Every structure is written in C-alpha cells, then in structure tokens.
Amino acid sequence: xxxxxxxxxTANADIPGIETFEVYRKHGxxxxxxxxxxxxxxxxxxxxxxxxxxRGRGGAGFPMGMKWSFLxxxxxxxxxxxxxxxxxxxxxxxxxxLMKTIPHLLIxxxxxxxxxxxxxxxxIYVRGELMYVVKILEKAIAEAxxxxxxxxxxxxxxxxxELYVQPGGGAYICGEETALxxxxxxxxxxxxxxxxxxxxxxxxxxxxxxxxxxxISTTPWIxxxxxxxxxxxGIGRSTGTKLISASGHLKKPGVYEIPLGITVNEFIYSDEWxxxxxxxxxxxxxxxxxxxxPILPAALLLKTANGEDRxxxxxxxxxxxxxxxxxxxxxxxxxxxxxxxxxxxxWNFSRFYHHESCGQCSPCREGTGWMEKVLHRIEHGHGSMxxxxxLVDVSKKxxxxxxxxxxxxxxxxxASAIRHFRDEFEWHIKFPQEATRxxxxxxxxxxxx
Amino acid sequence: MITEKPxxxxxxxxxxxxxxxxxxxxEGKQKSALLPxxxxxxxxxxxxxxxxxxxxxxFLGIKPIEVYEVATFYTMYHLEPxxxxxxxxxxxxxxxxxxxxxxxAHLKKKIGADDGETSPDNLFTIKPVECLAACGWGxxxxxxxxxxxxLTIEKVDEIIDELKK
Amino acid sequence: MKVTIDNITVEVEPGTTILQxxxxxxxxxxxxxxxxxxxxxxxxxxxxxxxxxxxxxxxKDPRPMPKLVPSCITQVxxxxxxxxxxxxxxxxxxxxxxxFLLINHPLDCPICDQxxxxxxxxFAFEHGMQQTRYEEERRTFEKTDLGPNIQLHMTRCILCYRxxxxxxxxTDGRVHGVLNRGDHAEISTYxxxxxxxxxxxxxxxxxxxxxxxxxxxxxxxxxWFTKPVDAHCDCDKCKGDVTxxxxxxxxxRVTARKNQWGEVTxxxxxxxxxxxxxxxxxxxxxxxxxxxxSVISANKYGANKIVPEFARRxxxxxxxxVKEGRNLEQLSIQQLPxxxxxQLVAPAGESAVAGIRSIQNWADxx
Numbered sequence: 001x002x003x004x005x006x007x008x009x010t011a012n013a014d015i016p017g018i019e020t021f022e023v024y025r026k027h028g029x030x031x032x033x034x035x036x037x038x039x040x041x042x043x044x045x046x047x048x049x050x051x052x053x054x055r056g057r058g059g060a061g062f063p064m065g066m067k068w069s070f071l072x073x074x075x076x077x078x079x080x081x082x083x084x085x086x087x088x089x090x091x092x093x094x095x096x097x098l099m100k101t102i103p104h105l106l107i108x109x110x111x112x113x114x115x116x117x118x119x120x121x122x123x124i125y126v127r128g129e130l131m132y133v134v135k136i137l138e139k140a141i142a143e144a145x146x147x148x149x150x151x152x153x154x155x156x157x158x159x160x161x162e163l164y165v166q167p168g169g170g171a172y173i174c175g176e177e178t179a180l181x182x183x184x185x186x187x188x189x190x191x192x193x194x195x196x197x198x199x200x201x202x203x204x205x206x207x208x209x210x211x212x213x214x215x216i217s218t219t220p221w222i223x224x225x226x227x228x229x230x231x232x233x234g235i236g237r238s239t240g241t242k243l244i245s246a247s248g249h250l251k252k253p254g255v256y257e258i259p260l261g262i263t264v265n266e267f268i269y270s271d272e273w274x275x276x277x278x279x280x281x282x283x284x285x286x287x288x289x290x291x292x293x294p295i296l297p298a299a300l301l302l303k304t305a306n307g308e309d310r311x312x313x314x315x316x317x318x319x320x321x322x323x324x325x326x327x328x329x330x331x332x333x334x335x336x337x338x339x340x341x342x343x344x345x346x347w348n349f350s351r352f353y354h355h356e357s358c359g360q361c362s363p364c365r366e367g368t369g370w371m372e373k374v375l376h377r378i379e380h381g382h383g384s385m386x387x388x389x390x391l392v393d394v395s396k397k398x399x400x401x402x403x404x405x406x407x408x409x410x411x412x413x414x415a416s417a418i419r420h421f422r423d424e425f426e427w428h429i430k431f432p433q434e435a436t437r438x439x440x441x442x443x444x445x446x447x448x449x
Numbered sequence: 450m451i452t453e454k455p456x457x458x459x460x461x462x463x464x465x466x467x468x469x470x471x472x473x474x475x476e477g478k479q480k481s482a483l484l485p486x487x488x489x490x491x492x493x494x495x496x497x498x499x500x501x502x503x504x505x506x507x508f509l510g511i512k513p514i515e516v517y518e519v520a521t522f523y524t525m526y527h528l529e530p531x532x533x534x535x536x537x538x539x540x541x542x543x544x545x546x547x548x549x550x551x552x553x554a555h556l557k558k559k560i561g562a563d564d565g566e567t568s569p570d571n572l573f574t575i576k577p578v579e580c581l582a583a584c585g586w587g588x589x590x591x592x593x594x595x596x597x598x599x600l601t602i603e604k605v606d607e608i609i610d611e612l613k614k
Numbered sequence: 615m616k617v618t619i620d621n622i623t624v625e626v627e628p629g630t631t632i633l634q635x636x637x638x639x640x641x642x643x644x645x646x647x648x649x650x651x652x653x654x655x656x657x658x659x660x661x662x663x664x665x666x667x668x669x670x671x672x673x674k675d676p677r678p679m680p681k682l683v684p685s686c687i688t689q690v691x692x693x694x695x696x697x698x699x700x701x702x703x704x705x706x707x708x709x710x711x712x713x714f715l716l717i718n719h720p721l722d723c724p725i726c727d728q729x730x731x732x733x734x735x736x737f738a739f740e741h742g743m744q745q746t747r748y749e750e751e752r753r754t755f756e757k758t759d760l761g762p763n764i765q766l767h768m769t770r771c772i773l774c775y776r777x778x779x780x781x782x783x784x785t786d787g788r789v790h791g792v793l794n795r796g797d798h799a800e801i802s803t804y805x806x807x808x809x810x811x812x813x814x815x816x817x818x819x820x821x822x823x824x825x826x827x828x829x830x831x832x833x834x835x836x837x838w839f840t841k842p843v844d845a846h847c848d849c850d851k852c853k854g855d856v857t858x859x860x861x862x863x864x865x866x867r868v869t870a871r872k873n874q875w876g877e878v879t880x881x882x883x884x885x886x887x888x889x890x891x892x893x894x895x896x897x898x899x900x901x902x903x904x905x906x907x908s909v910i911s912a913n914k915y916g917a918n919k920i921v922p923e924f925a926r927r928x929x930x931x932x933x934x935x936v937k938e939g940r941n942l943e944q945l946s947i948q949q950l951p952x953x954x955x956x957q958l959v960a961p962a963g964e965s966a967v968a969g970i971r972s973i974q975n976w977a978d979x980x
Contacts, residue, residue, distance in 0.1 A: 078475070087582045088579070088580055088582060089580070090541045090542050090543055090579075090580040090584065091542070091543055091580075091584050092582065092584065093582045093583050093584050093585055093586070095582070096582040096583065121475070123473075127582065128484070128488065128523070128525045129525065129537075129578075129581055129582070129591060130582070131488070131594045132594040132595070132596075135594075162473075164473040166473070166481075166484070166485065167484060167485055167488060168484065168523070169484045169487065169488070169519070169520075169522070169523025169524070169525050169526060170523045170524035170525035170526075170578070171522065171523050171524065171795070172579065172580070183484065184481060185478070185480060185481055186480035186481045186482065186483035186484060186509075186515075186519065187480075187483075187515075187518075187519060188518055188519055188522040188792070188795070189522060189523075193658075193659040193684070193687050204475065204478055245584060245585055246585055247543040247547075247584035247585040247587065248543060248546055248547070249546065249547075253584075253585035253586070254585050255585065287542075291541075291542060291580075332584065334542065334543050334546075334584070336546055340546050344545075345542050345545070345546065348540075348541065348542045348545055349541075349542055352541050352542070352579050352580065354796065354797070355579055355796065356579060356796070357795070357796040357797070358522075358795050358796065359773060359792075359794075359795045359796040359797060359798070359799035360660050360773075361659075361660050361661070361662055362660070362661050362662055362663075362711060362714045362715055362772065362773075363662055363710065363711065363714050365714075365773065365796060365797050365799070366714035366715070366717050366718060366797060367714055368796070368797075369718075369796070369797040370714075370717060370748065370750065373750040373751075374750070377750075390747055397707065397710030397711075397713070397714070400681045400682065401662055401665060401681075401682060401707055401710070401711075402662070403659060403660070499804070499805055512787065512788060512789070513789075513804075514788055514789055514790065514791045514803065514804065515791070517791065517793055517804040517805075518791040518792060518793060521793040521794045521795070521804070522793075522794070522795045
C-alpha cells in the first residue's frame with residue numbers, strides 16, 4: 001500500500017501486538033478518551049462528529065451525527081449506546097477483521113461515543129459465530145478498565161462507563177437495529193415496528209443509539225483531529241474513508257481502507273487495492289455493497305449510464321437509481337468473473353434471505369421462500385418463461401411492504417439480476433440440459449471488463 | 450423431604466461465569482443473559498437439550514417457552530445431540546463462487562455424513578450455515594470457535610485427518 | 615384532531631390509529647386486519663393486510679409518506695390524509711398480501727370448522743385473485759392437541775401471534791409460543807405440553823383462521839346452519855357473557871361475544887366454553903345481533919362463479935397419482951392455472967375427468 005494514503009482506521013493495523021493495550025497505547029491509543037473526557041463537553045464531541053459528516057457504515061449510510069442528535073434525553077432515564085457487530089451481510093467481513101485486529105480502536109470509540117451520548121452502560125453486540133472475537137474484545141475491555149479508561153470516574157473526570165460484549169445466537173436479522181435490541185433483551189430477533197425509533201424507545205424502552213463497528217471506530221480519530229479534518233477526506237457527502245470488504249474472483253481479496261472518491265476501476269485493478277481479476281479471467285459482474293444491493297454488470301459498474309467513471313462513493317454508486325446504479329451499502333464488494341453463474345448466485349442469495357427471514361410479517365416470510373423455490377427450479381432446469389416475470393412481480397410485492405429492510409434486501413438482488421441478466425435466466429429455461437451440466441457457463445452476449 | 454436435584458446444572462466455574470454475566474444488565478432485565486447462558490450451557494453439555502433449556506429458564510426465572518422460542522430462533526443452538534466436532538461450513542455466495550461447493554462435497558464424502566448428519570464414528574456433525582463474515586477468505590468453515598479459511602480439498606483432508614487423531 | 619380517509623373526514627382523539635379512525639367511519643372503508651386485535655396489547659403490524667397510503671402526513675407537514683404504512687399501528691396526525699379503498703397501489707399490494715398468506719395455506723375450507731367465520735376467507739374473497747401462481751410444494755404440519763379441548767392445525771396458521779398475546783395477557787402461564795423462524799416458524803409448546811389454564815380456550819376465539827379450533831365443536835356443523843343466541847350465567851371465573859350456537863335445540867358451541875370486527879368483547883373461561891353445553895346452564899338474552907357478515911353468510915359465493923373452482927380442486931384431491939415428481943394432493947389445495955390443470959389431471963384418466971365434470975355439473979345446477 002502506498003504510504004501517502006491517509007489511514008484513519010487501519011494506520012496501525014500491521015504493528016505487531018497492536019491487539020494489546022500496551023502497544024495500542026504506545027501508538028497514540030486512548031488519547032481521544034483523554035481529550036474528550038478531560039477537555040470537551042459531550043455536546044462538543046457530538047458537534048465534531050456532525051461536522052465530520054461520517055455516515056453509518058453498516059449499510060444504510062445515515063449521517064451518524066444526525067442520528068446522535070435525535071437521541072431523546074429525558075431526565076432520570078438511562079441512555080444506551082449499542083454497537084452493532086452482528087456483521088452478517090454476505091460479502092461483508094470488515095467489522096470482523098477490524099475487531100479481531102485492532103480491538104482497542106472499537107473500545108476507545110465506544111468510550112468516546114458513550115461519553116458524547118451520556119451513556120453509562122454500553123454494549124457491543126457481536127454475532128455469536130465470532131465467539132473468539134468476543135473473547136478478544138473482553139480481554140481488551142479488561143485491559144482498558146485496569147488502566148482506568150473504563151469503570152467509575154474515568155481518568156478522574158467523574159464520568160462512569162461500563163462496557164459489555166454480548167454474543168448473538170446466529171441470526172442475520174439481528175443486524176437490523178431493533179432486532180438487535182430485541183436479541184439483546186434475550187428475545188427472538190423480531191424487528192420492531194417503527195415508530196417509536198430506538199432514539200426514543202430502544203433498549204429496555206430507553207433512548208438508545210445503535211451504531212456499526214466501523215462507524216464507532218472513526219470517532220477517536222475525529223475527536224483527535226476534528227470533524228473538519230475528517231470531512232476534508234472524500235467527495236461531497238461521502239466523507240472520510242471506508243473499509244471495503246473485497247471478495248470473489250480478485251487477485252487480492254481482503255479488507256481495504258479507501259478514501260471515498262477513488263474510481264471503481266482503480267479499486268479493482270490497481271495493485272494498491274485488489275490487483276485486478278484473477279489471472280486469465282475477466283470481470284462479469286459485481287455486487288458492490290453486500291449481497292442485498294443490486295448486482296451490476298461490469299460495464300455499468302465501471303462507468304455510469306452517462307459514461308462517467310464510477311467512483312467509490314455513496315452517490316456515484318447510486319447514480320442512475322436502480323435502473324443502472326446500485327449502492328455502496330456496507331462495502332461488501334463481491335467480484336464475479338465470467339465463470340460465475342448469475343442464476344445460481346441469485347438463487348444462493350435468495351436462499352440466504354429465505355433462511356434469515358424472521359417470519360414475522362407475511363410478505364417476507366412467504367415471499368422469500370417463494371422466490372427461492374422458483375429460482376431453485378430455474379437453476380435446476382425446471383423453470384418456465386413466466387417464472388421470470390413472476391419473480392419480478394413477487395419481489396415488487398415484498399419490497400417496501402415489510403416491517404424491516406430485510407424484505408427489500410431479499411427483493412433487490414432478484415430484481416436486479418433479472419434486470420441486467422435476463423438473457424442468462426432465459427438460457428437456463430430454454431436450454432435446461434445445457435445449463436444444468438456441471439460447470440456450465442453462460443456464453444451468450446456479455447460485456448466483460 | 451429430599452428435593453430432587455435438577456439433572457443439569459452449571460459446573461462451578463461456569464456458574465461463576467453465569468453470575469458474572471447477570472451483572473451486565475440492569476436490575477430486572479436478567480432475561481438479557483439468555484443468549485450468553487445458552488451458549489454457556491451448550492458449551493458444557495455439547496448440545497441444547499430440553500432439560501438444559503428448562504434449567505436456564507429456572508436460572509433466569511422465566512417461563513420455559515421463552516427459552517424454547519429463543520433457542521429455536523437462532524441457528525447456533527444445537528437442538529439435537531451432535532458429534533464431537535461440529536463443522537459449520539459457509540454455503541453463501543462469496544464462498545460458493547470461490548469453489549465452496551466442490552470443497553464441501555469433498556468434506557462430506559470424507560467424513561461420511563451429509564448436511565445435518567453426524568458421522569458414523571460420532572466424531573463429526575455437518576451443518577451448513579449462512580455467511581460467516583469471512584467472505585474474502587473463503588471457502589471457510591468453523592469448528593466451535595475456530596475459523597478455517599481459504600479451504601481447498603487438500604486443506605480439508607489435512608484438517609480432518611488432524612482432528613481424527 | 616381531524617383525519618381524512620378516502621375523502622371522508624372524521625374527528626378523533628389524539629393517539630387514535632388510522633385503522634381505528636377508519637372503523638369509526640364504517641366497515642366500507644375500514645382496512646382488513648388479520649393480525650391486529652384491539653383487545654390485545656402489542657398486536658398488529660405483522661400481516662401487512664391493512665397497509666394504506668398516507669398522501670399527507672399532517673397539516674403541519676403535508677408531505678406524503680414514502681411507503682405504505684400499517685394502519686393498525688400508525689397514529690393519525692392532525693390533518694392527515696389517507697387513501698385506502700381508493701388507492702390502486704394499496705389495492706394491488708393487498709392482493710399480494712392475500713397471495714402470500716394463501717401460498718402456504720391449505721384450501722381445505724370445505725372441511726374446516728372455521729369456514730364461514732374465517733377472516734382469511736373473507737379477506738381472500740374481497741381482495742384475492744381467482745388463480746394462484748404458486749406451483750411449489752406447500753408447508754405442512756401434523757395436527758396436534760393443545761390439551762383435551764383445543765386442536766392446533768398449524769398448516770392453516772398465518773402467524774398473527776394473537777394466541778401468543780392472549781396467553782401472555784389473559785392467562786397466567788403461557789406454555790405455547792412461536793418457535794423456529796421464517797416460513798418454518800410454528801405455534802407450538804415444543805414438548806407437546808397441554809395448555810392447562812382456565813382461560814386457554816380464548817385462543818380459539820382470537821384465531822383469525824382455523825388453526826386453533828374447539829374440539830368439542832369439531833365437525834358438528836357448518837356455522838351458517840347454526841343459530842347464535844346471546845346468553846349469560848353466573849360464573850365465578852369470568853363475566854359469563856357468551857354466545858351460544860344452536861343446532862335445533864342443542865347447544866353445539868359456546869364462544870365469547872364478538873363485535874362487528876370479530877373481536878372478543880369479554881374473554882370467557884373454559885368452564886363456560888367447554889362444559890356448559892345445556893340451555894339450562896344459561897339465561898338466554900335473545901338472538902345475537904350479527905353485525906359482521908362473512909362472505910358466506912352474505913351469500914357472496916355465487917354458485918356459478920365459485921363452486922366450480924372449489925369443486926375442481928376438491929376433485930383433483932381425489933387423485934393421489936404423482937406426475938412430474940409433484941404430489942397431486944398437494945396441488946389440489948390450490949387453484950391451478952387451466953393449462954396446468956389439464957396437464958396434470960387429464961393423464962390421471964377418464965374417471966378423473968368424469969368425476970370433475972360431474973362435480974362441476976352439480977355445482978352449475980346449484
């Protein structure tokens with residue numbers, strides 16, 4: 001990686017022993033806590049985060065400072081900060097990597113953020129499968145506490161904070177903030193109806209902020225350097241840096257911290273990042289922001305419908321709406337070369353959403369299963385032409401009509417795959433024997449990159 | 450009168466850990482400990498039996514059905530007895546396109562059990578799971594808390610042979 | 615505050631939901647509710663049958679709401695403008711919701727005790743399509759008993775959660791709940807425990823479909839042949855206000871009284887429901903004023919239109935042959951597209967086709 005790039009989260013990631021308090025502290029760790037609790041008011045911290053323009057890194061991209069400012073502050077009622085470490089969106093593994101690599105960064109962020117919000121008890125909810133990460137975090141918390149950065153009267157400031165790690169039990173839906181709160185209360189992860197929003201009635205019916213791991217991890221740097229310095233990185237409303245989880249047929253898959261605003265082309269092909277598509281192959285399609293965002297064919301990913309270079313920003317990836325654009329989402333960047341079967345992949349994602357639907361509301365409960373079954377049929381050579389329109393129609397009936405965004409997340413991959421790769425679906429239906437041969441690859445018209 | 454001892458209970462160390470977990474939550478919100486305690490009892494017993502769930506319900510002072518509702522919602526609780534090693538392999542897109550299907554087919558053949566089954570020697574249980582948040586390192590599976598990434602057929606052979614020892 | 619629904623303005627108290635405001639105007643514009651149940655706290659928001667379009671959020675902020683909103687849990691704002699029956703998007707969505715609720719619901723109305731007072735039946739009649747587009751295998755469950763008097767036919771359940779709320783809110787020890795998740799979710803006790811509680815029978819009354827039925831009434835009669843009568847008794851457990859359902863001079867069923875929306879007005883105890891089955895147990899008040907009409911009691915099922923469809927499905931269910939790897943019995947419980955029907959039933963032989971014709975002819979005569 002070239003050294004001139006500003007790294008806000010990962011600058012120290014390669015330092016041996018950075019997972020320990022000692023090494024982390026030696027490299028400037030916990031200075032943000034000192035600065036915040038000793039020299040700033042909570043509101044001043046909120047103000048810096050607002051100025052930074054940092055947007056929620058879990059997928060929705062809602063400005064974090066604004067979310068914080070919605071937090072209700074009734075007298076005598078506790079407020080909670082809950083960190084969403086339930087990372088389960090296929091294609092996304094940045095939080096996993098960040099928590100296991102630099103656990104203290106999240107802990108420091110949690111202290112600074114809890115201080116800003118006036119929370120005295122905070123939780124990091126980590127998906128249960130990452131039990132080893134739970135233990136890493138618990139160890140980091142114990143170290144921070146022993147050093148006086150957690151517990152009663154932090155650094156003599158009079159501010160108290162207890163921080164706990166809560167493991168989930170295996171459910172993608174708990175990444176939805178209200179489902180996460182239900183789960184944290186020891187219940188099934190059924191998302192709540194909104195309103196009321198967590199900012200008013202969240203954990204234990206008290207005002208609560210839920211933020212993603214990466215979002216919270218930006219706060220130490222913002223406190224240390226100021227919101228304006230953060231906002232100076234990036235383009236327009238896409239400020240700062242973003243962790244991108246790169247997977248699929250890339251030369252160098254992995255987690256990369258990019259300044260928002262580099263071109264997609266550079267991200268894929270530059271040796272600084274993914275290094276291009278694996279040898280001898282060409283890019284066919286990309287899911288740019290985690291499995292739920294619309295899939296795009298290579299040509300539309302690299303350039304917008306207007307022929308402009310597409311950038312790694314919230315706005316540029318969304319350019320063209322769902323007709324020709326997609327979303328940055330959680331930054332789960334899945335690259336597929338020409339050997340990938342779009343139908344099989346769509347069925348796979350559809351199975352995922354079917355499996356992960358909580359079952360509470362009818363469009364998602366019934367619709368996700370229906371789509372999966374139809375896609376399964378098409379993929380296995382039993383589809384008929386009207387199935388394609390049926391899928392589009394079912395996806396439309398789910399989208400926007402469910403309690404939580406899982407319905408949309410299930411609908412978009414199906415609708416977009418048909419939108420951009422209809423020929424490939426038709427091929428599966430017209431030539432089932434050919435299409436179901438092991439290793440069969442669609443050879444019809446495609447623009448590869 | 451002798452009261453019958455419950456058939457399942459935490460070992461002393463785990464009891465201590467369970468009591469510590471209870472302190473994480475405000476007074477009256479101890480139900481919050483349900484997921485961590487279910488992990489704890491499963492780690493001890495190997496699986497989450499009805500007796501184990503009833504014990505946790507009793508421990509937390511909640512109704513047994515509240516535990517059943519939760520344990521059946523999440524995928525990590527094994528509601529049937531499992532083998533010594535539970536292999537939870539990721540079947541989702543990013544792992545699939547990196548050759549996951551061939552690797553997992555080999556895995557199943559090698560241990561002689563299909564999805565949801567336990568091998569005849571009771572050593573391995575195979576459980577397909579959805580995305581394990583290791584997409585750039587796939588294909589992958591998890592055994593207890595350990596992640597095995599960048600799997601290939603050869604690597605699977607090595608891992609299984611090692612575990613069989 | 616004022617709210618306008620389908621161009622009719624009504625004055626309501628703050629905190630009123632859109633659905634309640636619409637009900638105040640009248641049944642013609644009240645959205646359907648499959649999961650919402652006013653007497654049960656926290657009910658609603660799940661089935662999405664009552665989604666409506668808010669074209670103006672309030673007087674102060676007249677912007678439309680971007681998505682359809684569940685009217686049962688969305689509170690009105692002063693000056694809110696809502697479209698329900700006059701909005702095509704709402705009606706199209708509702709059609710989709712019926713379809714979703716039916717894809718895994720058996721069309722076994724001919725043998726279901728709930729037929730005639732089934733909310734899903736009414737909902738499907740009002741908003742559903744004649745044909746289904748679902749060709750996949752359906753979710754089925756074994757029937758189970760929740761104690762001696764209540765049968766759970768999970769295959770019919772639409773997961774409204776009403777029975778769970780009922781057990782939570784009016785009994786003192788819930789033993790059943792929703793287990794598993796997604797479309798595998800089911801109402802169960804997990805360990806086949808009996809529901810043993812003086813008020814457990816109320817889960818039958820709140821169930822919108824035939825998933826929870828009264829075993830003492832099972833297959834006794836079709837509801838539209840019975841005569842409901844209001845009665846009361848001096849009960850030490852509940853208020854004792856009930857509806858008795860007569861066949862001739864025999865009480866074949868006792869239920870709680872319900873309002874025009876099908877909601878129980880006072881929950882009753884199991885003794886009243888299951889044990890007091892003699893006229894002499896009761897003080898008769900008079901015929902029940904039936905405020906809510908089901909599609910059957912309102913005679914909306916025109917014989918020519920509906921019965922042949924029904925009959926076809928029924929006839930198809932007689933043939934257990936398996937074609938194309940699919941179970942005809944499974945297929946029979948749905949309305950097959952004409953073409954698929956011919957493909958699947960014709961090969962079953964002449965007698966199959968003849969059987970269907972005879973039933974169709976019978977239906978046409980009616």
